[in-house]
Amino acid sequence: MDEAGTYGTGPDDPGTGREPESPRLVRRKTVLRAALAATAAIPVALAAGPALARTSAASGSAPQLTPSCDDGDDPTPEQTEGPYFKPNSPQRTSLLEPGLPGTPLTVTGYVFGRACLPLSGVLLDFWQADTNGAYDNTGYRLRGHQFTDSRGSFALTTIVPGLYPGRTRHLHVKLQAPGRPVLTTQLYFPNEPRNNTDTIFDPRLVMTVRDGGGGREAAFDFVLDVPQDPGPGPTPIPSGGTWTVGVTYRAGDRVTYAGRAYVCLQAHTAQPGWEPPAVPALWRAG
Structure with a gap:
């Protein structure tokens, strides 16, 4: 892989399309985007509201509340590389090419370290099958x-x-923070019939996916085993007062907005567009 060294190739698997079992899986991680609420814009695929990457069901139901982030978050599970990885892929954010058939897909998200702080400069190397289930190996x-x-x-x-035979629908990805080991894993789609029969499938790696933009929009956040100093926590604020951009709210805090009272459901830092009436995942009237 240029810019970040060369990875080893996977085992040879002529003709079967099967991939060996992963030798090790780390513990479950529920990833949070709330750690970036004060500084980061919402990715395009989720710009309609603060739908955190792991909280929206593919059915379009209301997002569940996200648990608080802590300093002991487990890294994203490892998975097998499979037989089709190739080093030295081109640097690009779009894999679309003229005449390429298939349903358009966008995947957005963040990469965090162990303290739920974002990591810049992380290499993400993606590879996948085409719409017919074939990999380009030349x-x-x-x-x-x-x-x-x-x-x-x-x-x-x-x-x-x-x-293709033996596998459910999936994307391959390698991630590497500067100077850190490589994480090899796969991403999956919800509600796929083959999820129940694929021996490699891991529900912890299911993306949040919805229809939109003439195709499908997916989101997933990664956590790498990178030590981080979480630093001081947010300064506590008194409960009550008028909703204000830039204030860090905790679950249970009460505010008023446009003359109406609201209760905070999930800790976050207020941003423009996250006014209480617009984001029921964060605020409840009352």
Whole structure:
């Protein structure tokens, strides 16, 4: 992989399309975007509201409340590389090419360290099957790498991968923070029939996916095993007062907005567009 060294290739698997079991999985991590609320913009795929990456169901139901972030967050689970990885992919955020068939797909998210702080400059190397379930093993079609920006965010434009024997629908990705080990894993789609029969499938790696923009929009946040100093917590604020941009609210805090009272449901830092009437995931009238 240029810019970040060369990875080893996976095992040879002629003709079967099968991939070996992962030798090790780390513990579950519920990833939070709330850690970036004070400084980061919401990715395009989720710009309609503060739908954190792991809180919206594919059915479009109201997002569940996100638990508080702590300093012991588990890294994203590892998965097998499989037989189709190739080093030295081109640097690009879009894998689309003229004449490439398939349903458009955007994948957005953040990369965090162990203290739920964003990581900039993280390498993400994606590769996948085309709409017919085939990998390009001679060129670099549907292969590419990119780096997280200063906010720790990434965005990939591609197509929904097809199916091939023995596997459910999935994306491959390698991540590497500067000077840190490589994490190899896979991302999955919700409500796929083959999720129940694929022996490699891991529900902890299911993306949040919805229809939109003439295709599908997905979100997923990664956590790398990178030690971080969480620093001081937010300064407590007295409960009550008028809702104000830039204030850090805790669950249970009460505010008024446009003459109406609201109760905070989830800790966050207020941003423009997150006014209480507009974001029922964060505020409840009363």
